[in-house]
Amino acid sequence: MRNKTWIVTAGLLLSLSAAAQQPADSQPPSDPAAAQTSAPAQQQPAPAQAAPSQPASNSIAAPASKAPGMPAPPKAEAQPTTMDQVVDRFVLRERGLVKMLETRTPVLETYLQNLTLDPALGPVPKDDRYFLGRMDLSESIDRKDYIKDDASMEKHLMGGFQKLFKVQYQPLGFSWMIFADRNDFDRNHYDFRYIRREFLGDVRCLVFDVTPKKGTGNGRFLGRIWVEDQDFNIVRLNGTYAPRPRNSFFFHMDSWRLNLIPGYWVPAFIYSEEGDFSAGAKNKIAFKAQSRIWGYDLRKEGQGDELTNIKVDSVQDDSAAAQDASPLAAQREWQQQAEDNVVERLTRAGLLAPEGDVDKILMTVVNNIEVTNNIDLPRPVRTRVLLTSPLETFSVGNTIVVSRGLVDTLPDEASLAMVLSHELAHIVLGHNLGSQYAFNDRMLFSDESTYQNLGFKHIPEEETAADKKAVEMLKNSPYAQKLDGAGLFLKALNGRAAALGGLLTAHLGNDIAEAGTVTRMSALMTSAPNVDWNKLDQIAALPLGGRVKLNAWDDKVELVKSQPVAITSARDKMPFEVTPFFPRLTRTGNTAPADPNAAATSAANTKPAN
Numbered sequence: 001m002r003n004k005t006w007i008v009t010a011g012l013l014l015s016l017s018a019a020a021q022q023p024a025d026s027q028p029p030s031d032p033a034a035a036q037t038s039a040p041a042q043q044q045p046a047p048a049q050a051a052p053s054q055p056a057s058n059s060i061a062a063p064a065s066k067a068p069g070m071p072a073p074p075k076a077e078a079q080p081t082t083m084d085q086v087v088d089r090f091v092l093r094e095r096g097l098v099k100m101l102e103t104r105t106p107v108l109e110t111y112l113q114n115l116t117l118d119p120a121l122g123p124v125p126k127d128d129r130y131f132l133g134r135m136d137l138s139e140s141i142d143r144k145d146y147i148k149d150d151a152s153m154e155k156h157l158m159g160g161f162q163k164l165f166k167v168q169y170q171p172l173g174f175s176w177m178i179f180a181d182r183n184d185f186d187r188n189h190y191d192f193r194y195i196r197r198e199f200l201g202d203v204r205c206l207v208f209d210v211t212p213k214k215g216t217g218n219g220r221f222l223g224r225i226w227v228e229d230q231d232f233n234i235v236r237l238n239g240t241y242a243p244r245p246r247n248s249f250f251f252h253m254d255s256w257r258l259n260l261i262p263g264y265w266v267p268a269f270i271y272s273e274e275g276d277f278s279a280g281a282k283n284k285i286a287f288k289a290q291s292r293i294w295g296y297d298l299r300k301e302g303q304g305d306e307l308t309n310i311k312v313d314s315v316q317d318d319s320a321a322a323q324d325a326s327p328l329a330a331q332r333e334w335q336q337q338a339e340d341n342v343v344e345r346l347t348r349a350g351l352l353a354p355e356g357d358v359d360k361i362l363m364t365v366v367n368n369i370e371v372t373n374n375i376d377l378p379r380p381v382r383t384r385v386l387l388t389s390p391l392e393t394f395s396v397g398n399t400i401v402v403s404r405g406l407v408d409t410l411p412d413e414a415s416l417a418m419v420l421s422h423e424l425a426h427i428v429l430g431h432n433l434g435s436q437y438a439f440n441d442r443m444l445f446s447d448e449s450t451y452q453n454l455g456f457k458h459i460p461e462e463e464t465a466a467d468k469k470a471v472e473m474l475k476n477s478p479y480a481q482k483l484d485g486a487g488l489f490l491k492a493l494n495g496r497a498a499a500l501g502g503l504l505t506a507h508l509g510n511d512i513a514e515a516g517t518v519t520r521m522s523a524l525m526t527s528a529p530n531v532d533w534n535k536l537d538q539i540a541a542l543p544l545g546g547r548v549k550l551n552a553w554d555d556k557v558e559l560v561k562s563q564p565v566a567i568t569s570a571r572d573k574m575p576f577e578v579t580p581f582f583p584r585l586t587r588t589g590n591t592a593p594a595d596p597n598a599a600a601t602s603a604a605n606t607k608p609a610n
């Protein structure tokens with residue numbers, strides 16, 4: 001028991017310090033001293049896939065084995081000897097990526113905060129928008145939205161901007177920067193100018209400026225690309241599209257790719273930002289947005305497992321009891337079936353992470369509450385991470401689900417206990433029937449219509465009862481003396497709730513706030529201290545993206561590990577805000593997948609140009 005508490009505290013504190021700070025901008029630090037202190041010891045296990053061997057010749061070797069569902073890496077080719085040959089190679093590699101992704105339908109999430117200037121805190125969100133869809137990368141870039149009752153992204157954004165610009169989205173707003181130019185990325189359409197060599201994380205890159213040739217039409221990529229120097233894949237794109245047609249407008253974007261499978265770097269993060277708050281600035285558009293892409297390995301709709309994949313492990317069903325179930329046992333079995341159906345279906349829709357390391361942390365906290373409250377349930381409680389950003393929790397049967405965005409923004413372990421205790425209370429009080437989902441026909445719907453077909457909202461009376469029971473359980477738990485932090489988090493959220501309607505709209509569970517006021521566990525707010533942004537050691541809530549690291553290929557999640565950076569002003573706190581991405585790039589098989597937002601971990605081992 002004590003041991004468990006220690007483990008979770010250590011884990012959370014480590015990532016708390018990591019998450020409390022973010023890079024101020026997306027430029028790598030040029031101070032060599034800063035680079036030196038920035039390499040944290042990576043202790044994550046290496047990915048399970050076989051890594052390509054890296055012989056002295058730097059040629060691209062095929063991996064020894066290929067996991068099912070994984071594309072074969074490109075064939076080895078002779079190393080280029082001139083910059084022209086390098087350009088030819090990355091143009092070819094970009095085409096290879098387009099081709100490989102043709103069969104994929106990843107999830108694309110964009111969360112956007114419109115900004116206003118606060119004299120003390122700097123630009124702060126004044127309202128927000130949330131989009132979630134599945135991309136079809138087969139012919140062009142097409143998307144299907146999960147959130148159906150919302151107008152399209154275009155309509156939404158046009159609303160705010162049309163007086164200033166007619167915003168042009170070609171082809172699909174924030175999904176643009178998946179590729180530099182899907183169809184025409186070549187020498188006929190672009191000039192490429194070599195700038196220098198530069199490290200992004202562990203990966204040495206060649207940096208090129210890319211400009212569209214005259215007369216090649218509107219909306220061509222204009223900016224900079226980073227190309228890794230072993231296989232010559234593009235790993236980062238930074239810039240915009242040009243020229244812009246009259247009265248139209250293209251966003252600036254910073255797009256990062258990760259080497260999650262041998263031979264390919266897949267698009268994973270896109271940061272976008274517009275706005276100028278300097279005195280006399282004319283451009284009144286101000287927003288920042290994070291787009292995340294994941295679920296590359298999800299099966300395409302309607303695409304079943306091949307028959308050859310069916311393995312018969314056992315000739316006898318050893319899972320069921322030897323006798324018929326009693327009525328109560330049958331009822332429990334039925335609920336278990338409903339729970340398993342939902343968990344399996346949400347995972348297949350790209351919304352739930354497979355069981356993993358983050359669940360161990362969540363489970364430890366749940367156990368701490370259970371043991372100290374003498375809770376003994378007939379079936380064990382499980383936890384899973386919802387992969388999306390909006391702050392929400394729900395439970396189905398005995399499975400507690402917490403969103404990635406919520407885990408990201410919680411400041412400490414006691415706040416995590418606060419979040420989990422509410423759902424545990426629903427389970428203890430027997431609120432989670434949900435047995436309609438034991439009928440398998442109810443799982444037959446398209447991934448995009450998940451939110452129309454599944455829902456786990458409780459009636460207000462059950463919400464009140466769960467809050468009451470949860471506070472009771474917390475007071476008996478190891479977190480009893482630390483609930484100020486949880487209350488402070490809720491107060492900070494309450495202060496921002498009116499501006500963060502998109503982040504606070506739950507899609508499967510109950511809303512944490514209603515009409516701009518936090519309702520969940522609100523009793524904890526009364527005894528908590530007041531939020532004081534100028535108190536630098538008071539961390540009420542964290543920015544998005546600082547805690548949970550999501551593998552875009554297989555949807556696994558783990559906690560971010562990175563070095564602390566000191567908060568030096570109230571503007572560094574950025575509670576519930578989006579920030580630029582700065583993942584630590586690394587080659588697959590070398591070390592661990594990259595950390596998004598890992599401040600200052602990207603070394604600036606810049607070398608002079610040849």
Ligand SMILES: [Zn+2]
Nearest residue numbers: 458463466510
């Ligand atoms: Zn609830």
